[in-house]
Amino acid sequence: xxxxxxxxxxxxxxxxxxxxxxxxxxxxxxxxxxxxxxxxxxxxxxxxxxxxxxxxxxxxxxxxxxxxxxxxxxxxxxxxxxxxxxxxxxxxxxxxxxxxxxxxxxxxxxxxxxxxxxxxxxxxxxxxxxxxxxxxxxxxxxxxxxxxxxxxxxxxxxxxxxxxxxxxxxxxxxxxxxxxxxxxxxxxxxxxxxxxxxxxxxxxxxxxxxxxxxxxxxxxxxxxxxxxxxxxxxxxxxxxxxxxxxxxxxxxxxxxxxxxxx
Amino acid sequence: xxxxxxxxxxxxxxxxxxxxxxxxxxxxxxxxxxxxxxxxxxxxxxxxxxxxxxxxxxxxxxxxxxxxxxxxxxxxxxxxxxxxxxxxxxxxxxxxxxxxxxxxxxxxxxxxxxxxxxxxxxxxxxxxxxxxxxxxxxxxxxxxxxxxxxxxxxxxxxxxxxxxxxxxxxxxxxxxxxxxxxxxxxxxxxxxxxxxxxxxxxxxxxxxxxxxxxxxxxxxxxxxxxxxxxxxxxxxxxxxxxxxxxxxxxxxxxxxxxxxxxxxx
Ligand SMILES: Nc1ncnc2c1ncn2[C@@H]1O[C@H](COP(=O)(O)OP(=O)(O)OP(=O)(O)O)[C@@H](O)[C@H]1O
Ligand SMILES: [Mg+2]
Numbered sequence: 001x002x003x004x005x006x007x008x009x010x011x012x013x014x015x016x017x018x019x020x021x022x023x024x025x026x027x028x029x030x031x032x033x034x035x036x037x038x039x040x041x042x043x044x045x046x047x048x049x050x051x052x053x054x055x056x057x058x059x060x061x062x063x064x065x066x067x068x069x070x071x072x073x074x075x076x077x078x079x080x081x082x083x084x085x086x087x088x089x090x091x092x093x094x095x096x097x098x099x100x101x102x103x104x105x106x107x108x109x110x111x112x113x114x115x116x117x118x119x120x121x122x123x124x125x126x127x128x129x130x131x132x133x134x135x136x137x138x139x140x141x142x143x144x145x146x147x148x149x150x151x152x153x154x155x156x157x158x159x160x161x162x163x164x165x166x167x168x169x170x171x172x173x174x175x176x177x178x179x180x181x182x183x184x185x186x187x188x189x190x191x192x193x194x195x196x197x198x199x200x201x202x203x204x205x206x207x208x209x210x211x212x213x214x215x216x217x218x219x220x221x222x223x224x225x226x227x228x229x230x231x232x233x234x235x236x237x238x239x240x241x242x243x244x245x246x247x248x249x250x251x252x253x254x255x256x257x258x259x260x261x262x
Numbered sequence: 263x264x265x266x267x268x269x270x271x272x273x274x275x276x277x278x279x280x281x282x283x284x285x286x287x288x289x290x291x292x293x294x295x296x297x298x299x300x301x302x303x304x305x306x307x308x309x310x311x312x313x314x315x316x317x318x319x320x321x322x323x324x325x326x327x328x329x330x331x332x333x334x335x336x337x338x339x340x341x342x343x344x345x346x347x348x349x350x351x352x353x354x355x356x357x358x359x360x361x362x363x364x365x366x367x368x369x370x371x372x373x374x375x376x377x378x379x380x381x382x383x384x385x386x387x388x389x390x391x392x393x394x395x396x397x398x399x400x401x402x403x404x405x406x407x408x409x410x411x412x413x414x415x416x417x418x419x420x421x422x423x424x425x426x427x428x429x430x431x432x433x434x435x436x437x438x439x440x441x442x443x444x445x446x447x448x449x450x451x452x453x454x455x456x457x458x459x460x461x462x463x464x465x466x467x468x469x470x471x472x473x474x475x476x477x478x479x480x481x482x483x484x485x486x487x488x489x490x491x492x493x494x495x496x497x498x499x500x501x502x503x504x505x506x507x508x509x510x511x512x513x514x515x516x517x518x519x520x521x522x523x524x525x526x527x
Binding site: 049052053054072074076077078080082085086088089090091099100102103104131133134151 | 414416417419420422423424425426430434435438439441515516518519522
């Protein structure tokens with residue numbers, strides 16, 4: 001479904017070059033829910049934008065549904081890290097969710113059904129006519145998720161969607177993502193810098209090293225499919241997995257800070 | 263807004279003009295000066311000067327032509343200015359080419375171009391309309407370019423990833439996002455337009471408010487001349503009010519964001 005092979009991305013401006021990604025290879029099968037975890041500034045957003053066809057890679061290749069990406073692939077929905085800025089402030093919640101559907105060519109009745117359904121899914125059925133700036137951060141994030149859901153994507157990319165919300169809202173949104181994925185089976189790549197979140201949410205965790213960034217580890221999460229904020233996090237297996245991911249990131253940081261850089 | 267707050271707001275708006283008018287009325291009342299007649303006298307001749315004569319009244323034969331030229335010129339400038347602003351603002355190549363020229367016009371305050379424009383204003387309606395178009399164009403164009411350039415990159419990426427492009431993108435993203443700056447340009451252009459409307463009529467014209475004021479001045483009908491100035495003032499206030507109503511509708515979201523931030527959001 002999603003294949004990344006030897007992906008490299010170097011940002012060049014007049015006075016400096018930044019190697020954001022050195023050599024990234026991994027893939028996500030159809031219907032999988034994969035978490036991509038890595039330290040802050042390691043190039044997670046860069047990787048996601050390359051997958052979304054919003055940035056051209058410096059080297060390597062990205063394939064989505066078998067086709068090489070050189071522009072935004074159809075059937076993909078992205079939830080951006082700066083969710084507040086990704087909503088149109090001149091449109092109501094319902095209009096924000098509806099806009100991509102118009103351009104997808106859905107008729108009025110179909111659009112209405114999808115918008116109502118998606119807003120109900122994220123628990124915002126009662127605020128279709130509010131404007132984004134009248135909502136809390138957590139609610140804005142749910143609008144962005146509803147917009148992605150209503151689009152009925154084959155692949156969904158999410159960039160640290162819960163980084164800026166409080167702990168309780170975050171737990172609720174995590175469970176929301178699990179529930180929606182369970183029901184729709186949409187292929188999901190979820191980016192985070194939070195190790196616990198990655199292990200709790202994912203069926204698999206891909207660990208990125210710190211810069212120069214490579215894939216440090218790729219491990220399946222063999223926790224029961226039914227997750228629960230208290231029970232799952234209290235499982236010995238959960239603790240083992242998070243320790244392993246934590247150890248990998250530490251090892252990567254040590255390797256990166258060695259003088260020879262290798 | 264509560265009824266009380268509305269009333270207070272209305273009182274605030276009316277208070278200063280009312281005081282000034284009253285002061286004008288009182289201080290001019292015993293005036294013997296030829297050029298500054300008592301306001302009482304001016305008000306007394308106003309209805310006859312502008313509204314008498316049915317279809318031949320000046321409100322029809324002079325105010326309407328003025329207004330028609332103003333609105334035609336302003337409308338054309340808005341279409342051309344916003345259209346060209348969209349093109350220039352969204353094309354880096356085009357922007358690099360025209361930027362030096364725009365820089366010059368940005369540095370010149372629009373009313374400063376009035377004498378030049380008036381010098382080229384001919385007698386026919388077309389020339390007068392073109393003068394208004396030329397004067398109104400720059401503030402609209404420059405502000406639109408700024409607004410288009412300032413489109414949020416996250417929103418632009420959102421549009422791209424959902425396949426929103428072409429005319430739909432311009433309508434849903436670019437125009438709306440640039441609307442605060444576009445409205446600023448349109449507001450500046452409106453005052454420039456009114457100035458140009460009057461001045462272009464003062465030189466070579468056969469009708470219009472500016473023409474009428476000059477006619478009265480030349481025939482030493484001073485109170486009537488003053489009524490012309492009052493009519494102009496009323497026209498300006500009315501247009502500004504209409505503009506504010508439209509602006510409040512168009513920029514409701516923008517004001518909403520600003521007040522949400524102010525209240526600690
Ligand atoms: N447009 C750009 N031009 C130049 N350098 C950039 C650009 N965008 C990102 N970078 C650099 O690339 C590196 C990776 O940035 P990126 O935003 O992808 O990291 P991230 O893992 O998403 O960080 P965070 O966890 O803070 O979201 C950083 O060093 C950043 O400074
Ligand atoms: Mg990021």
